[in-house]
Amino acid sequence: MPCPLPRIAALGSALLLGLAALIAASPAHAQAERCPKLVAENPFLQRLAPRALPAAYVGPRQVGLTYIGHSTFLIETAGGVTVATDYNDYVRPSVVPRVATMNRAHSTHYSLNPDPGIEYVLKGWREDREPARYDLDIGDLWVGNLPTNIRDWQGETIRNGNSIFVFRAADLCIAHLGHLHHTLTQEDIGALGRLDVVLAPVDGSYTLDIDGVIEVLKALEVPVIIPMHYFNEGTLNHFLTRFAGRDYAIERRESPELVLSRATLPKKPTVIVLPPGG
Template identity: 55%
Template sequence: MRGSGPARSVLAAVAGIALSGSVAFAQGAAPAPAPAKPEMAANCPGLIAQRSPLFRQDLVRRVALASDQVRLTYIGHSTFLIESPQLVRIATDYNDYVRPPVTPDIATMNHAHTTHYTDRPDPNIKHVLRGWAGNEKPARIDIQEKDVRVRNVPTNIRTFEGGTERHGNSIFIFEIANLCIAHLGHLHHTLTQQQLDEIGRVDIVLVPVDGSYTLDLEGMIEVLKAMKAPLMIPMHYFSAYTLDRFLSRVRQDWEVEISDVPSVVVSKTTLPQKAKLLVLPGR
């Protein structure tokens, strides 16, 4: 998980928000003033409208996975590339702005902002899974692709007018190599016991940590405590300030590790014995 000196230097340039901002905070530099809580807008902030991501494929060794391993690579915003032992590739919250360097077999999407979905997915994607169904009907997804099962648990989202769009978001659950990975999408509320029961046991949770466009900070901590995943990976943060604010709060309850590279290989046997939050640098 620790990179060489040259790779670390390159990655710092590529993903300065996640790393150098955290270093400055750790060294005691005064954090930027807290931004005003943003109102709902057409897009989440923090994205450059271009399709070529800053993710550097050459910084991650693409080694073959054992039958009990999963590779997760943080591309940026709320997009991860998840790879299975049988080479099934999944892109979460697939959109027009940040895309993985390879065409996925499965693309999941959510409806809160255009930075979380696209109406123009790559036609070579085998399964395009939209986490909403329209007319406030819940999407119901449960598919199997080789060694990967994908299912969803619908949740609600806020509308631009301040109302509620029922079932506009889905928590996607990926069952791979005896691991259960949950991507919370654009979660706007805490979870009911029924939703937690539908999700089931979770080994890894991919969690939005901006604290404003999605669920507020304490609400998201409540969700993480309810899910009890041994490994938590943050996403959907827009600056060093929002990430550091979340990490400062999380350190009250869990260990925090900051990786030098945007990719991690996980198996059931390598999950932390004590719950931990792992920061993967990304765009």
């Protein structure tokens, strides 16, 4: 895929109707202004009986996040819901997730033969190029998406070929930017709501260029950024060097596993680098 290429034109307002409608419909949005839908305040979920934890380190009001590699993370909720992002046939978690999200840029971001044990296989695109739309409550997890465009190998635009998937659990909102190829409009930013964690591609070539991804991340103003989709230390360090001095601390962790909670979000915005290999 050529790189870098001129940014694709911003999404039209029609693509934003799904998430914008969710924001308008959310009774808690005016108060919290976080994420399109506040699952943690759903009265139905508050009546659910406690469930066995998916992993020993994920407790109530926490979310587990493990970097598997490339663009794949395993997300685990306290209620036992597991999600694999950009699920593909090359980089997979050791467990069969209940939910798999996919994007269509190329084969390291989707699978033609997902494990039959996956209950929800969520493609970030539709074959007719209409926007994919999700608004799903799965146990103590909510999943939504914002459709975006991608470019093909010739640099032509494929409308609605990608999705930014948004996950909410334990009063935390996590966005996976997927194979993002263009900057976001103010309407996009408003539709996404106030996010807590962003999983961002930082290769600077196959996805959005470094200037573009920095523009997106600055606009989102999230407490935690976790880089993904980098091909070597040089690629990662190029992003970190460019991002240095932008009021973000940079932390490198030795483990690919991370436990997140609203109570322990960093007071200073932080880029957390997780090694692949979960």
